[in-house]
Amino acid sequence: MANSKLRVRFAPSPTGQLHLGGARTALFNWLFAKHHNGSFLVRIEDTDTLRSKDKFTEQICQSMKWLGLDWDDELIFQSKRTDLYLAAIQTLLESGQAYRCFASKDELDSYRSKDGSFFYPEIWRNRSENEIQAKLDNKSPFTIRLKTPKEGIVSFSDEIYGSIKVDNSEIDDFIIARSDGRPVYNLVVVVDDHDMEISHIIRGEDHVANTLKQIYIYEALNYSIPIFAHLPMILGADKKRLSKRHGATGVQTYQDLGYTSDVLLNHLALLGWNPGTEQDIFSVDDIIAQFDIKRVQKKSAVFNIQKLNWISAQHIMILPSNSIYNHIKQLNPSWGSNFDTPYVLNVINLLKQRSKTIVDFIDSSHYFFNNPNQFDKKTMRKCWKPDTTTQIIESLLIELNRLSEWNSTSIEGIIKKYAEENKILIGKIIQPTRLAISGVSGGPSLFSIMELLGMKVCISRLNYAINHFPIIESDNNGS
């Protein structure tokens, strides 16, 4: 159902790269917008001048683009909208819903240490005009606080958590403008969300307390209150809120690690949401079609890398090879660059089933492009016996040289025949051959590898092996 009035936003602070938690918040906003045909905006909350950096804005945008979370309209920067905030503060001041507080930080600290309460003692809540004017004449610095109601309750109906209510007496007269005049977060957010005509505010559960405060501002400014949905947190393995301490938490990191954006989105979506079916591999379109904010979990979820790996492997298995090729080239533009496309696609086909990430393709494909220059030591010790193996491979080489047609079937035929005739276990031939051809002990079908590599390359690698194997490290027992 089309709904052009539905507008959501993602509002990151540019104080670091886009992390998993932020990406999940962005994703759920984006999914909600896409599902309902609404708009998705991005607002950069860069009013913390000390910590905000342009490079982080760029990196966040880059990660969003990589994820495919495209936004509508231009980016909105809070740092450029100060006038709007100051006007709102002025309105509040004039209507008597906000007031100047001349208490110094030290003064407030002493109150706090005295009664152990963090609550603002409301010492400037009801002062006479004269007192205030005297301070003003004195050029005393002041903050501006919201005059919040003290009786009754504040409440709102959360799309995910249901009804949340708190006693008004629990919330103190919080600051909306600093003593240097700069507006504070809770005020700014409300003004922006109203100005941007945001209909649904979807953000992390850590904002629930802010929501209550913001409702006061909405009411004081006579704004209509949007619908709120608070998302459960994403946790690390220790069940603490995901942070740098948990290692890889940046979207960029996962990109570098070789996960595709679809994979990350699939996993992130499942952290706190599911369609109620047993499906767990989704395309982005699947998720958009099935997404329902009402089915979002209340409970926070632990980020699990093993599930991510499995999802990644599943995606790779169904991804077309040319698409995988593009992903690989994004990570490593020179990969396979000296080989023609059909060859490279064949390499991908062979590796597909045993690759969990895009990086796996890169890591396990060297021998398709170069002669191996390292050989797995353990396998060398295990499968290449100085005299016998060399002899076997030598005679096999003669057979292979005679092959008129070079393909996996004919190669397999030759090797099997040779094994049978000489009463050798086929593994005794295949293992050393694989080592000579690829340098490693595992991988795709040896016959397929050989077919793809071509006769010349295989013969030359086997010749090398005959002349140099076994390569034994001098510093170990060699058994």
Place this chain on the structure above:
RNA sequence: GGUCCGUUCGUCUAGUGGUUAGGACUCCAGGUUUUCAUCCUGGCAACAGGAGUUCGAUUCUCCUACGGACUACCA
């Protein structure tokens, strides 16, 4: 400390006033396979605890415990 929120296998979760509480990941055991992986079969493993409502609670209510978030002149 206060306020708010949460609690189904180790993890992600489905689910219902009466179910053998289901699936997925991980792990384990088999099978397939030249290897690795895939794949197939099987297995381990959960309703935090206590009251109450009820013929019957994992499901509804309350309490406790535990966990988390918030509690700035940060955002």
